[in-house]
Amino acid sequence: MAAAPFSIVNVFDLEAPYVTEYRRLLHKILAAGSHSDIKSIMVTSAMIAEGKSTICSFMALTAAVKRGLKTLIIDADLRLPSIHKLFGLPEAPGLVEVLTDGVSPKDAMRKTSVENLDILPSGRQSDNPTEIFDAEAVGNIVEELKFYYDLILIDCAPLLPVSDPMLLASRVDGTILVIKAGTTQRELVERAVGILNPPQNNVLGVVLNNMNHILPYYYDYDYYSYDYRQSPQGPTKIIKKPAPARRPKNKPAEKDPTLKDNIGHS
16 A cells, blocks of 8 residues: 655644744734735745745644634745645646646645645646746736635745746735755855845745754753654654753753844844
8 A cells, every 4th residue: 555645734733842933923924014914925045945845834834723814825936846745735737837828726726634725736847937937927816816815825936046036026915035044154145135125025034944953952842852854754754752851950051142033034
């Protein structure tokens, strides 16, 4: 019997500490304006492999499950799409078919096993994603779908390799930049922020990913008996394990003043 396809839904745990971070993130975003002001959010990164698709997926799950928002993820990363893989869904038909074949967005959507959460996958792979991606058309699709959804998250390509997110930034209500802590160079982050052009586009903030073993012991996920990391068996794995012994009270952890919260505004 073939193994069931991986689905990020199966590892989403409302009791896990990382979900608290996504709840805080959503609260900060939605508190930045009235609920009706921010309904479409692009999630991007400076480079590939910074975890933007996973961040986008967990944000959507938290919004749908914890806040009860009718939520949609649009996979607009036509070069390296991964949302369909994270949710164990077919990639086509999807956004490519909507843009090129006249397929209705509603006909290309997938229901997930989570109430209030739908997916518009990337669609079939193409040798010419630059020619297919049309920021104006994608923006129009998003505007049309706002009538049906409380929150639309658009997983877009990284900023530095391609121009897609730069072109789409002005057509969404806000953008989140995902940065992999300890990996992405400062110069690349500064360049990515410059491309987003915060004075003109609404950059909601920066999410620092991969903060395990960088934060002080009392804030690390291991302290709460969870370790959230990349796994060779799948995109994401959450391993429950015994919590380490608490540090004696007379030896408090020294907090590095250079450390920032997982969620920081740019």
